[in-house]
Amino acid sequence: MxxxxxxxxxxxxxxRLALGITLxxxxxxxxxxxxxxxxxxxxTLAHYVGGVALFVTGLLxxxxxxxxxxxxxxxxxxxxxxxxxxxxxxxxxxxxxxxxLLFALVALTLTLAGGDLLGQGTYxxxxxxxxxxxxxxxxxxxxxxxxxxxxxxAAGAVSWYAATAALTHWPTALxxxxxxxxxxxxx
Numbered sequence: 001m002x003x004x005x006x007x008x009x010x011x012x013x014x015x016r017l018a019l020g021i022t023l024x025x026x027x028x029x030x031x032x033x034x035x036x037x038x039x040x041x042x043x044t045l046a047h048y049v050g051g052v053a054l055f056v057t058g059l060l061x062x063x064x065x066x067x068x069x070x071x072x073x074x075x076x077x078x079x080x081x082x083x084x085x086x087x088x089x090x091x092x093x094x095x096x097x098x099x100x101l102l103f104a105l106v107a108l109t110l111t112l113a114g115g116d117l118l119g120q121g122t123y124x125x126x127x128x129x130x131x132x133x134x135x136x137x138x139x140x141x142x143x144x145x146x147x148x149x150x151x152x153x154a155a156g157a158v159s160w161y162a163a164t165a166a167l168t169h170w171p172t173a174l175x176x177x178x179x180x181x182x183x184x185x186x187x
Contacts, residue, residue: 011061015054015073016122016163022050022080023126023156030133030149039149043087051081072110072123079103097137104130118162118172125155 022045029039055077062070083099091099107127111120132148135141165172 009061009064009066009069011057011064011066011073012069013163013166015057015061015069016119016159016166018049018054018057019073019076019122020156020158020160020163022046022054023122023152023159025156026050027129027149027152027154027156030152031146032149040088043084046080046087047084051077051084053077054080068113068115072113072119075106075110079106093137093140097134100130100134100137104134116162116172118158118165122155122159122162125151125158129155 022042025042025045026039028034029037029042032038054073058070058073058075058077060070061073064070083103086099104127107123107130110123111127114120129148129151132144132151136144136148161170162172164170
């Protein structure tokens with residue numbers, strides 16, 4: 001594995017940690033894999049860590065002229081804050097589904113914006129999660145919501161790994177083989 005890890009900026013690392021633990025809590029709540037834990041249990045964490053802390057981290061990144069991280073973290077922070085305030089409220093299933101689809105558009109933009117592979121992986125997995133959760137809301141499908149939760153867990157794990165790898169200098173890239181090396185022998 002490639003051990004030449006780019007540490008990234010402090011704000012990117014902090015933002016990825018905040019996003020990672022928010023996604024893990026949100027996703028685990030939807031999977032219901034832990035007895036008695038639901039997505040509603042992630043509301044406080046999503047409000048303060050995913051919302052407030054991520055938004056402030058995004059503002060700091062923008063101040064440092066890191067447009068990609070700043071845009072990602074402020075947009076996601078605002079959406080997490082909104083989700084936390086509206087969770088469990090009077091919104092219909094269709095209203096919640098529309099919100100999740102709009103949230104998914106932001107994740108799509110962040111996925112297509114490029115950047116490093118771990119960032120794109122995080123946003124891509126989160127995009128799939130949001131789409132599945134939106135369809136689950138429209139259809140009233142608890143099973144589909146669980147699958148969406150697992151995609152959020154995967155996105156959270158990738159985001160957490162990206163931040164941890166930057167701090168600990170863990171590998172972030174798979175090794176590449178040189179052309180003609182490592183192939184099968186021909187006779």
